[in-house]
Amino acid sequence: MNTQLKKGLLDICVLAELREKESYGYAIINDLAPLIEISESTLYPILKRLLTKKAITSKSKIHNNRVRKYYQITDIGRQEIDEFVGEWGQVEKIISFIKGDEIDG
Amino acid sequence: MNTQLKKGLLDICVLAELREKESYGYAIINDLAPLIEISESTLYPILKRLLTKKAITSKSKIHNNRVRKYYQITDIGRQEIDEFVGEWGQVEKIISFIKGDEIDG
DNA sequence: TTTCTATACCTCGTTATACAAAGTATTATG
């Protein structure tokens, strides 16, 4: 998928992935893969960003003698999803215009 | 509107604006304003990009003793719009996921 | 044993893009 189109979408996809249950980097990449490709060098900075704005939290746990960093969504994170969905109406108008409908349509 | 969400959208909006009839920088900004805000320092680099990939052409014309640079969409430009619309199906699946539907829904 | 694959984390440098700010220049309005 177009790199530019992904901007602003990936953060929300990661948050949506954590909505039902906590997860960790490697699993997030694999779970999202069928829907949207996200590389490691893209995901880890995203997780850092989301931590900084407290949209997620993290807890390291041992699994098979190895450390895994689990991420949990916060209320702020859920709110971000809601805001995004709210804004999406405007994007749909833009797409409608691009597809050939009138602006005031 | 979210800056990141605009990326990849603005180029196509400009092309869509030129689909019916040629136009010039100042008018494009004003015509798109109700739909999507686009500043001068954003539009002019976009027009340059579109010229480089031959998605548009330009012709300077005199209007009220002043030079206006008119831009016309090309077949390549129209093709870009079509490709974008084709790709949009995937984005809609992603939004569906973000809104809370299942990936395989 | 060695090599490859899978698991699991992270960073650096490059590239693309949006945009504020500033600059240039003319015409019309107050």
Next chain:
DNA sequence: CATAATACTTTGTATAACGAGGTATAGAAA
């Protein structure tokens, strides 16, 4: 005479995606 509107353009900054590379363990294949 000043301000707004018209019309173009460049410079510098911030944000984000991602290839390439690095670290480390475990299990399967050669």
